[in-house]
Amino acid sequence: MNPIVLDWHDWLNLFSHFLLLSMMSIGGAISTTSEMHRFLVEQHHWLTQAQFNEAIALAQAAPGPNVLFVALMGWHVGMNAGSTAAALMGVAVTMVGILLPSTILTYAAAQWGHRNRDLRVVRAFKQGMAPMVIALLLSTSWILGSASQRFASDWPLWLLTIASGIIIWRTRIHLLWILLAGAVLGALQLV
Numbered sequence: 001m002n003p004i005v006l007d008w009h010d011w012l013n014l015f016s017h018f019l020l021l022s023m024m025s026i027g028g029a030i031s032t033t034s035e036m037h038r039f040l041v042e043q044h045h046w047l048t049q050a051q052f053n054e055a056i057a058l059a060q061a062a063p064g065p066n067v068l069f070v071a072l073m074g075w076h077v078g079m080n081a082g083s084t085a086a087a088l089m090g091v092a093v094t095m096v097g098i099l100l101p102s103t104i105l106t107y108a109a110a111q112w113g114h115r116n117r118d119l120r121v122v123r124a125f126k127q128g129m130a131p132m133v134i135a136l137l138l139s140t141s142w143i144l145g146s147a148s149q150r151f152a153s154d155w156p157l158w159l160l161t162i163a164s165g166i167i168i169w170r171t172r173i174h175l176l177w178i179l180l181a182g183a184v185l186g187a188l189q190l191v
Contacts, residue, residue: 003082018097027133033140051076
């Protein structure tokens with residue numbers, strides 16, 4: 001990828017976009033990856049599809065909070081601009097943007113919700129948010145899966161995904177055992 005040129009307007013645009021994404025990140029920052037993809041890869045071409053996927057995959061595989069994929073995306077944007085200083089700027093801009101508003105709002109809402117937990121509207125809100133979170137996570141999996149050339153024809157992978165989801169939902173088997181089983185099936189090239 002050729003180096004991109006970012007001026008202060010671009011950095012401000014990146015920061016303000018991640019501020020807005022923060023307010024949409026119901027279920028965590030991972031739920032807004034489809035919009036991040038549209039903004040960073042499709043609209044501005046600041047990241048390649050491979051860099052986008054690698055940032056998510058690496059952050060999900062690494063121990064620690066999964067929001068680290070946002071830092072990796074900021075790092076890639078800065079490195080694509082040509083310097084380590086720009087990469088550090090990218091990390092700061094994206095992480096502060098994604099964390100600041102949602103942290104303040106979550107703290108205030110949690111305090112209010114705890115004080116008013118017996119109200120019918122609070123209980124209804126909590127129950128109504130579950131389908132939205134699931135839909136946002138499904139859109140993320142669709143974006144990540146569509147990068148593969150075998151997306152539509154890879155039925156064993158789809159079957160494994162559905163089976164894993166049902167096992168997680170209906171049993172008490174620890175998630176790490178399911179991840180291990182998936183790794184073994186992948187190593188044996190069964191999926």
